[in-house]
Amino acid sequence: MIRDITIGQYYPADSILHRLDPRVKLLGTFLFIISLFLFKSFFGYIVVFIFFASAIGLSKVPLRFILRGMKAVLVLFIFTVFFNLFFLPGEEIFRWGIIRITDNGLYKALFMGIRLSFLILGSSLMTFTTTPNQLTDGLEKALKPLNYIKVPVHEIAMMMSIALRFIPILMEETDKIMKAQMARGADFETGGLLKRAKSLIPLLVPLFVSAFRRANDLAMAMEARCYRGGTGRTKMKPLCYKGRDYAAYTIIAIYLGLIIGTKLLERAGLLFYL
Amino acid sequence: MEMIKAKDLSFEYIRRDEEGNVESINKAIDNINLEIEKGDFIAILGANGSGKSTFAKHINAILYPTEGSLWVNGMNTAEEKNLWDIRQTAGMVFQNPDNQIIATVVEEDVGFGPENLGIETKEIWRRVEESLKAVGMLQMRHMSPNKLSGGQKQRVAIAGIMAMRPECIILDEPTAMLDPNGRREVISTIYELNKKEKVTVVLITHHMDEVIYADKVYVMEKGHVVMEGTPREIFSRVDEIKKYRLDVPQVTDLAYELRKSGLDLPEGILTVGELVKALEEARRKL
Amino acid sequence: MQIIFDKVNYIYGKGTAFERHALKDISFCINKGEFIGLIGHTGSGKSTLIQHMNGLIKASSGSIYFNGEDIYAQGYNMKQLRSKVGLVFQYPEHQLFETTVFKDVVFGPLNLGLDKLEAELRAYEALRMVGISDDLLDASPFELSGGQKRRVAIAGVLAMKPEVLILDEPTAGLDPRGRDDILDQVTKLHEEAGMTIILVTHSMEDVACYCDRLFVMNNGELVFQNPTKEVFAHYKELEEMHLAAPQVTYVMNMLKEKGWNVSCDATTVEEARDEIIRALGSMH
16 A cells, blocks of 8 residues: 555656656645645636646656546545535535535535645645655755745755655555564554554554664764764755756746736626636 | 873763752763774774764864863864864764765765865865775665665765865764674774874764774773774673673684683684684684 | 465555555464464564454455354454454553553453453463562652563563464564563463464564564565574575574584584574584594
């Protein structure tokens, strides 16, 4: 099951999207997500779709792989659509027993479904094309101004990148401890909620102990390699903009213009029935 | 000048109970005096709890002596202004390969140390390349550390230290968690670095077969240095070694048993080849 | 025959990019009371193999029998199997979680549904078996030394009263004395309690000292399942699998090449010493 989760995974390929500066991708993704919540009409989503589809095309990540990311959040997805569909008040358009669907519900469910899938697919496209390290580097540099209001940007970025390195290790460890306790007759699968929660103790305690031990070891290893925070540190792979990054910024600006335009048209009531 | 010098070095662990009262005082290191010459390959042997790792952490200024002093390349580890110079001069490799790799890409991990030292980008790239080459991991520079074997991970960790251009490397049981192939990889890498790059090496281990080519061996027990000498001198005292909860390579043990049975063999045989040669000579003499 | 594997295959991550044939047509029998050594380089399939023995991993094809019963038969009691085939993982001390040593060891027997008294009795017995003294019963397992922790963890499995005990590199990371302590305890369990032992290890010296039969895994295949001495006679093949024989095997073989009248059977220091002395005497 864990293997199905493709969100946050990097897909190695050599595409223009992969080579873009992470800051460009961060800004692009950020604007893209905001644009998702702007529209009340379907026409707006056509613009969004065209932009997103061309990004996927450029990324060289197979569509199948991108769609698999949806699998992990399928429950959340169905849940949201389900609640919108059946529980919103409005004019009834369908009734079967206690199940009733309203026009408002159908409308909201459709919109939520579209928004949610674009949201998930859009942010996973960023992680598919950006290594975790580039991502944290990008965040660190993009958020650097926050340093002036005493936000420890470097430290946060470092923590993120360490977390990313240790997630697979801790997952493997979870699997191992689980099996070791099962070999001692532990049962993680049956029983009521309370019993199941209790049965997690033999798994969680060793996991925490191990995480702390690793953190301790790692801190020592980092200090031994002269780590002393962000000041005075240089970068092996410093970020600097290239021609393609400026081009990408231009495209993002055009996209921004387009959606603002669409929104204005929508406001004016010209697109409402589309 | 010697690379490392310890004078009357002692270290106490103080255990306190919940109220903060002293429960017990444990002397992890007890009055150690030693000098390690530049360019030497030194091995420190000892059972678990003998104080060997505690000693190693002193060299890297992770721990400070409670009594006595330790100098690394002439710098006193107790003085705070020396801290970063000491850590750059004497790099340290730890036991668990997973818990000392910081980055998610091999080459970026090797660059971590130089980045911390504030080296300029071009120079970092040069050092990363050289260090990865020195440990034979250059082809894997773009890989994720999670995809490497234990021995390969340790070699990356060693490269990460080498990229800081240290004069001395301390390795705290670098092979304890590895399989025999990984152990061989790591140990031969260390010997090569010592020979080619002239780095002083302090290898801490309880695997006897790893130290037979060292220049000098120290055996620790309960915080004391109880034996010191060349591997041959140490391994000719099989009974004493076993007393310190250690053992000797199987051939050394066999040679020792044969001597006890009255055969005329030289002391301190360390390899299969040596034993066979000695036996051939013994046969000729008969 | 206690454990039978019949053409067991295991394919890992079927249908994904990670697909790997981890076990290939494995067939063997293990008799009650045997002491088996299992060797093979990292990634050869050893760990996968032992996890099949107590049902933690289900084979992709083939059958496994324990005491004559098919463990994949409908309604077979897996929990029972796991208590009969005790598996001690590598670095077992990482699974300790309770507040006291005793509580941790009693975890297994309580899971079996035994009443409290019986469970505690077993825990007590198991701790004695691994040489943990009574004054440590109420200590926190996290305060013990490395070797002690490991013995407590092994006791946690022994308290289930297994008939077969599988140990995955039980001496990894221990110093020589700690290693000998653990292996001596295991030998005692084998000799006194008649337990079947399967020891996964990288140390050929240990294997030579303790094991009757040697299983050698290579790339998911079971290459050898013969008496230890026979396997070491194939030391050149072992080297091709990135394994080796004990050092004394090399000494004996080199002596033989040089025309000594020695048998190359010797794998332990004592055997080799006696054989060399005998050979020297006969050459007189």
